Amino acid sequence: MRTILLRLVHYLIALGEFLRYLVLFAPSQAFVFARKSAQTPLSIQSDSKSLKKLPSHVGLLVAEDDFSFKDLANMIVWSVSLGISYLTIYDINGEIKRNSLLLQRNIDESKEHVMGHDSSHYDIQLFSSSHPLVHRSTGTSKSRHCCVHLLCVEDGQRKIVNMSRHLSDLVCRGSYSLQDIQPCNVDSFFQESMQFPDPELCVKFGNVDSLLGYLPWQVRLTEFISLPSHKGISYKSFLSSIVQFGNTAQRFGK
Amino acid sequence: MSWFPQKRESTWLQRACEAVLSAGPIPRHVAIIMDGNRRFAVKNSLAKSEGHVKGFDKLAETLEWCLDLGITEVTVYAFSIENFKRSPDEVNCLMELSRQKFARLLQEKDLIHQHGVCVRILGDISRLPSDLQELLAEAVSISANNKRAILNVCFAYTARDDMCMAMRDVADGVKKGLIKKSDISEYLFEKCLYTSHCRDVDLLIRTSGEIRLSDFLMWESSFSCLAFVKVLWPDFSIWHLYAAILHYQRNHGKIQIARQNNAIERQRLQRESDLKCVMEEEEEDKSGVNTKDNPAGSSGKDSPSGVAEQKNVQSRVQHYKEVREKRVEEFLRTVHSKRKQFWTSLALSPSDVTLKPSQSVSVC
Numbered sequence: 183m184r185t186i187l188l189r190l191v192h193y194l195i196a197l198g199e200f201l202r203y204l205v206l207f208a209p210s211q212a213f214v215f216a217r218k219s220a221q222t223p224l225s226i227q228s229d230s231k232s233l234k235k236l237p238s239h240v241g242l243l244v245a246e247d248d249f250s251f252k253d254l255a256n257m258i259v260w261s262v263s264l265g266i267s268y269l270t271i272y273d274i275n276g277e278i279k280r281n282s283l284l285l286q287r288n289i290d291e292s293k294e295h296v297m298g299h300d301s302s303h304y305d306i307q308l309f310s311s312s313h314p315l316v317h318r319s320t321g322t323s324k325s326r327h328c329c330v331h332l333l334c335v336e337d338g339q340r341k342i343v344n345m346s347r348h349l350s351d352l353v354c355r356g357s358y359s360l361q362d363i364q365p366c367n368v369d370s371f372f373q374e375s376m377q378f379p380d381p382e383l384c385v386k387f388g389n390v391d392s393l394l395g396y397l398p399w400q401v402r403l404t405e406f407i408s409l410p411s412h413k414g415i416s417y418k419s420f421l422s423s424i425v426q427f428g429n430t431a432q433r434f435g436k
Numbered sequence: 437m438s439w440f441p442q443k444r445e446s447t448w449l450q451r452a453c454e455a456v457l458s459a460g461p462i463p464r465h466v467a468i469i470m471d472g473n474r475r476f477a478v479k480n481s482l483a484k485s486e487g488h489v490k491g492f493d494k495l496a497e498t499l500e501w502c503l504d505l506g507i508t509e510v511t512v513y514a515f516s517i518e519n520f521k522r523s524p525d526e527v528n529c530l531m532e533l534s535r536q537k538f539a540r541l542l543q544e545k546d547l548i549h550q551h552g553v554c555v556r557i558l559g560d561i562s563r564l565p566s567d568l569q570e571l572l573a574e575a576v577s578i579s580a581n582n583k584r585a586i587l588n589v590c591f592a593y594t595a596r597d598d599m600c601m602a603m604r605d606v607a608d609g610v611k612k613g614l615i616k617k618s619d620i621s622e623y624l625f626e627k628c629l630y631t632s633h634c635r636d637v638d639l640l641i642r643t644s645g646e647i648r649l650s651d652f653l654m655w656e657s658s659f660s661c662l663a664f665v666k667v668l669w670p671d672f673s674i675w676h677l678y679a680a681i682l683h684y685q686r687n688h689g690k691i692q693i694a695r696q697n698n699a700i701e702r703q704r705l706q707r708e709s710d711l712k713c714v715m716e717e718e719e720e721d722k723s724g725v726n727t728k729d730n731p732a733g734s735s736g737k738d739s740p741s742g743v744a745e746q747k748n749v750q751s752r753v754q755h756y757k758e759v760r761e762k763r764v765e766e767f768l769r770t771v772h773s774k775r776k777q778f779w780t781s782l783a784l785s786p787s788d789v790t791l792k793p794s795q796s797v798s799v800c
Contacts, residue, residue, distance in 0.1 A: 185459045188460050192460075274697075275697075335701070342625065343621060343625050346625055350611070363600050365600050368596070391662050392661050392687060392690075398657075398658050401654055406647045407647065
């Protein structure tokens with residue numbers, strides 16, 4: 183009896199969530215289909231100028247079972263055009279990491295599509311721990327540069343354990359003192375080894391409300407914003423999460 | 437207000453909700469960031485300190501709701517190391533509030549034992565005024581043997597500071613030869629954190645609508661359900677708690693799968709590491725034998741078939757594993773007893789403040 187009631191409550195919530203999704207997200211998607219190529223590099227850059235605050239590192243946490251590399255590639259290209267310099271793309275099982283070449287192909291297509299002849303001005307590099315440098319496109323010195331890191335669960339807690347091993351090694355060899363193991367020093371070690379600053383914003387896709395192992399050292403001040411799915415995501419809803427980030431104030435403990 | 441408020445009779449609606457909720461999975465360990473006291477004070481035109489007092493009252497109330505629901509462990513973020521950056525007035529006020537509340541808790545000794553509550557303090561309390569340190573230590577020591585419910589209070593805590601402390605302890609262990617570098621694993625590391633005796637955090641609630649962790653339990657909440665609630669902490673009600681638990685239940689299945697996969701992966705890595713260590717030892721032995729003794733001797737008696745060889749390796753890995761586990765447990769015992777000693781020495785020291793002005797710790 184109680185179980186049935188609880189199930190009923192959960193079905194009702196699921197229905198409510200679905201209706202909310204229909205009202206909030208579906209119209210914007212339908213709208214985008216009607217006028218597909220609305221964004222040009224210029225329009226994106228003007229959007230970027232109207233933002234109150236632009237994050238330099240954005241994490242995309244995909245907590246869904248299947249992936250659309252086309253939509254991931256679109257988000258990467260939009261981010262680069264907005265002026266974001268670091269991206270991390272995370273899925274717990276490393277599915278995206280394994281398919282980095284597929285993602286690369288989709289990025290090239292998307293770049294062509296969004297930016298047209300400007301695409302050579304944008305330099306997008308893919309990194310992952312299994313392929314330190316997957317692809318390096320030849321960009322001119324004037325080009326905008328963005329590092330995209332593909333991460334999975336191995337890049338989470340395990341990296342902290344590895345750092346602990348590394349520091350133990352240094353301490354044993356006498357080249358580092360125990361008292362120097364302090365948050366600010368260890369943080370600079372992490373930045374050096376991971377090659378990116380802490381993410382300021384993490385956009386989480388899917389209906390699991392958990393970090394699922396995403397960068398436990400780096401998420402200290404990261405703002406988390408959830409979107410229902412990355413599949414078929416429109417530029418508008420992606421931009422809205424970055425606008426929302428710009429509107430929040432952080433107090434850093436004060 | 438007391439830590440154990442007069443039990444209010446719950447309404448039939450609350451009892452019904454409780455009964456329905458507990459038909460599903462209930463989180464066993466809930467962590468709370470109690471944010472929004474000051475905004476509550478501003479909103480209701482109260483003094484800032486009044487907001488913090490209201491926040492504490494809400495905590496006492498929430499603990500009772502949690503116990504009623506079967507949530508046996510609660511961790512709260514009382515004071516971050518970053519909070520020392522606030523105005524001296526406010527820091528002093530928060531310290532004074534903590535002093536009062538913990539003094540009150542010590543007065544309510546009987547109630548603590550009656551409710552079976554174990555209080556733990558997580559954080560670098562050497563940063564706090566020494567009289568407060570002693571109060572905290574006494575509260576920890578008198579409640580240490582209670583089993584029914586656990587309240588962890590994060591005081592002068594940040595997750596990065598916690599992880600660095602663990603790294604220092606681990607590095608010290610390696611330096612003293614208590615453990616090997618290859619023994620450092622996720623398991624060993626998390627057993628060196630302040631939360632080493634805690635259950636996995638199942639649900640993390642942050643009030644006031646902020647959507648970040650602010651350096652709270654970052655390692656521990658890697659696989660927890662997050663609930664960001666848009667309400668100022670003093671306005672938090674039992675209905676918000678019910679909603680957060682419903683949210684947890686909706687996420688429970690998928691998070692459980694992720695946790696299990698992670699546990700399996702950890703075991704796999706551990707086996708791999710053990711095998712690697714055995715191989716390395718063997719390599720060292722062989723080269724040692726070859727250089728010291730005559731190489732012909734070893735090759736003379738070696739005629740095991742491939743199967744026997746493999747069995748031999750397996751048993752050696754098994755043996756290595758047993759030795760490693762023993763070594764790690766021994767190391768963890770020393771770490772934990774060192775920390776325990778720190779707490780008992782604090783609790784035993786005379787609470788006469790005039791005796792030791794030199795010990796007062798400067799607040800950074």
